[in-house]
Amino acid sequence: MNFLERVRSFRLKKLDPETSEKIVEKLLFILALSSILIVLFIIAFMFKEGLPALALGREFFLGMTWYPPNNQFGIVPIVICSFIVGIGALLIAAIIGIPAAIFLAEYSPDWLRNFIKPCVELLVGIPSIVLGFFGLVVLVGYIKNTFGGYGECILAGWLILAVMTLPHVISISEDSIRAVPKTYKEASLALGATQLQTITKVLVPNARSGILTAMVLGMGNAIGETMAVLMVIGNPEIPFIPSSVLDPARVLTSTIVIEIPYAVWGSMHEHALFALGVILFIVVAIFNLITTAVIRKGAKHR
Amino acid sequence: MNVKERLVILGLGAAAFIAVAALFIVVGYVVINGIGVISWEFLLESPYRFEYGGIFPQIIGSLCLVAVCLLFAVPLGLASAIYLAEYAPDNIITKSVRFFVECLAGIPSIVIGLFGLTFLVYYLDFGICMLSGGLALGFMILPWTVRASEEAIKTVPNGHREASLALGVSKWRTIRSVVLKSAYPGIITGILLGLGKAIGETAVVLLTAGSGLEPFLPKSIFDPVGSLPVYIYMMGTQGHTSAAYSRTFGASLVLIAMFLIISIFALYLRNRYTRRMSKR
Numbered sequence: 001m002n003f004l005e006r007v008r009s010f011r012l013k014k015l016d017p018e019t020s021e022k023i024v025e026k027l028l029f030i031l032a033l034s035s036i037l038i039v040l041f042i043i044a045f046m047f048k049e050g051l052p053a054l055a056l057g058r059e060f061f062l063g064m065t066w067y068p069p070n071n072q073f074g075i076v077p078i079v080i081c082s083f084i085v086g087i088g089a090l091l092i093a094a095i096i097g098i099p100a101a102i103f104l105a106e107y108s109p110d111w112l113r114n115f116i117k118p119c120v121e122l123l124v125g126i127p128s129i130v131l132g133f134f135g136l137v138v139l140v141g142y143i144k145n146t147f148g149g150y151g152e153c154i155l156a157g158w159l160i161l162a163v164m165t166l167p168h169v170i171s172i173s174e175d176s177i178r179a180v181p182k183t184y185k186e187a188s189l190a191l192g193a194t195q196l197q198t199i200t201k202v203l204v205p206n207a208r209s210g211i212l213t214a215m216v217l218g219m220g221n222a223i224g225e226t227m228a229v230l231m232v233i234g235n236p237e238i239p240f241i242p243s244s245v246l247d248p249a250r251v252l253t254s255t256i257v258i259e260i261p262y263a264v265w266g267s268m269h270e271h272a273l274f275a276l277g278v279i280l281f282i283v284v285a286i287f288n289l290i291t292t293a294v295i296r297k298g299a300k301h302r
Numbered sequence: 303m304n305v306k307e308r309l310v311i312l313g314l315g316a317a318a319f320i321a322v323a324a325l326f327i328v329v330g331y332v333v334i335n336g337i338g339v340i341s342w343e344f345l346l347e348s349p350y351r352f353e354y355g356g357i358f359p360q361i362i363g364s365l366c367l368v369a370v371c372l373l374f375a376v377p378l379g380l381a382s383a384i385y386l387a388e389y390a391p392d393n394i395i396t397k398s399v400r401f402f403v404e405c406l407a408g409i410p411s412i413v414i415g416l417f418g419l420t421f422l423v424y425y426l427d428f429g430i431c432m433l434s435g436g437l438a439l440g441f442m443i444l445p446w447t448v449r450a451s452e453e454a455i456k457t458v459p460n461g462h463r464e465a466s467l468a469l470g471v472s473k474w475r476t477i478r479s480v481v482l483k484s485a486y487p488g489i490i491t492g493i494l495l496g497l498g499k500a501i502g503e504t505a506v507v508l509l510t511a512g513s514g515l516e517p518f519l520p521k522s523i524f525d526p527v528g529s530l531p532v533y534i535y536m537m538g539t540q541g542h543t544s545a546a547y548s549r550t551f552g553a554s555l556v557l558i559a560m561f562l563i564i565s566i567f568a569l570y571l572r573n574r575y576t577r578r579m580s581k582r
Contacts, residue, residue: 010492017472020474021473021474024474025385025389027381028381028382028384028385029385029389030384031377031378031381031382032382032385032386032390032399033399034378034444035382035399035402035403035406035444035448036398036399036402036439037488039405039406039409039443041404041417042413042414042417042441045417045420045421045425046413046416046417047419048420049416049426060445075338084504088406088411088572089331096320097317097321098315099314099318100314100317100318100319100320100321101371102314103311103315103317103318103528104313107311107313107314108318108383115322116318116321116322117322119322119325120321120324120325120567121569122325122562122565123321123324123325124326125331125495125499125502125559125561125565126325126500126502126561127500127501127503127531127554127557127558128502129502129504129505129531129535129538129554129557130328130332130502130534130557130558131328132538133534133538133550133551133554134328134331134332134554135545136538136539137547138331141434145400163324163328165323165326166321170318170321178308182369194307196306196307196310206498220408223410224410224411224413225410226411226412226504226505227504227535229533231535231539233540235514251557253410253412253505254403255414256410256416257505257508257509260419261506262507265424271420273416274416274420277412277413277416277527280412280413281409281410281413284408284410285407285408285409286403288404288405288408292404300434
């Protein structure tokens with residue numbers, strides 16, 4: 001018996017199959033818990049760093065001025081800008097995305113669909129920093145020359161973010177339109193409704209929950225998106241509530257990225273930036289919870 | 303079909319066309335403006351005096367970061383997926399694992415970056431380095447690897463498992479040699495798509511891995527490391543000369559090329575895989 005065989009037979013004797021099976025299962029279970037652990041750690045560390053600023057209370061949550069050199073950390077203008085930018089981008093994405101989804105689900109011939117779908121999937125993955133730089137060079141210049149102003153503005157943020165959310169809106173909406181049972185459509189057509197009437201009166205209302213899911217999910221993505229927005233939105237030194245779409249703005253994500261290199265570790269400034277992260281985390285988590293709730297309800301419905 | 307109906311179809315088609323046009327305009331613009339900069343010097347030299355030189359350390363840095371990220375996320379994600387798909391009983395623990403995977407997927411990348419900064423860089427005292435950046439990226443794509451692997455494992459027909467178990471093969475052995483063997487194209491596709499996401503990620507790497515302009519190659523995993531996205535960010539926002547802009551486009555082109563190669567390979571693999579599955 002050579003050495004290798006001896007090692008093999010030794011191991012077989014030591015661990016009978018049943019115990020080793022059990023060990024494998026336990027090991028996989030422990031590894032599966034890692035996601036839970038990471039999320040809990042994220043929550044714990046974000047709150048730990050953000051707490052001193054969150055503890056400022058009214059001054060932080062209802063303050064109108066964010067000016068770190070004066071130790072003023074009011075987040076109202078930043079949060080409002082975040083929502084303005086997110087909602088506007090989503091509306092643009094919806095105006096383009098839902099018709100595109102209807103086209104893909106109902107009208108598009110197969111060859112065209114096989115071309116459009118992969119393109120849409122690739123659009124998701126264009127690195128946001130590249131999209132942001134494109135926006136900075138092309139879009140910002142265009143807006144400056146056409147509409148005046150600085151060019152770096154909310155409108156630019158809307159357009160770039162709309163491009164980023166568009167693929168999600170298209171994919172989920174198309175899936176939910178396709179999920180409407182064929183019999184509904186056939187019944188409507190058999191009653192003499194035109195295809196257009198069938199789409200607006202039968203397909204879209206029945207796919208409503210799916211389309212709504214796409215919107216909420218897109219909203220979460222839009223508010224959490226960082227680099228692309230950061231590069232085109234202007235980021236004024238002191239954030240203010242914008243009065244026109246050509247005004248520059250400062251959102252949660254861009255404030256964090258721009259100021260974190262200058263914030264002294266352990267200062268209130270740093271705590272306030274982490275507190276912004278906590279706010280962002282909570283807002284996005286709420287949108288995601290709504291999404292899962294809608295999906296679950298939709299699944300029960302069927 | 304009347305005129306109105308035709309007009310509506312035209313309108314809907316135009317909407318779909320906008321999405322495709324956006325892709326081609328962005329990629330086309332980057333290619334046209336970036337192709338002129340691409341040369342062996344640009345690809346193989348280090349940057350110097352901010353806006354001169356090439357991007358060799360950034361390319362290598364990006365690859366190193368992604369490697370660390372995959373070394374962390376793939377084993378963990380695959381193990382989680384195997385547990386969820388093959389072992390998990392339908393109880394509260396399994397449900398909460400699933401819930402937390404979804405949670406992790408929904409966390410904005412900038413929050414993961416901040417977490418990496420406080421936990422990895424300061425609390426564990428790794429410093430701003432390749433390890434911190436790679437692990438933070440790993441946290442980000444872990445849920446994607448879990449989801450993709452689980453989906454792939456679930457598409458393996460139950461008959462395969464039962465045939466193997468009926469032959470007296472143990473469960474773990476069945477998973478290793480039957481289930482994973484037929485699920486691996488799906489798993490690799492999922493991992494590649496996660497990789498494409500990780501390689502273009504900026505916010506996480508910016509806070510944890512380095513300033514992006516490092517002119518040297520990392521010697522160990524505890525060295526700060528430059529990466530393409532951060533290089534693009536620094537050049538694009540702080541360089542205002544034409545040399546800086548053209549280099550930003552060049553780096554963007556390299557980044558997009560890396561991403562496209564990865565994704566097209568992933569899509570090809572998926573198409574081949576689904577075709578093979580439907581033939582059965």
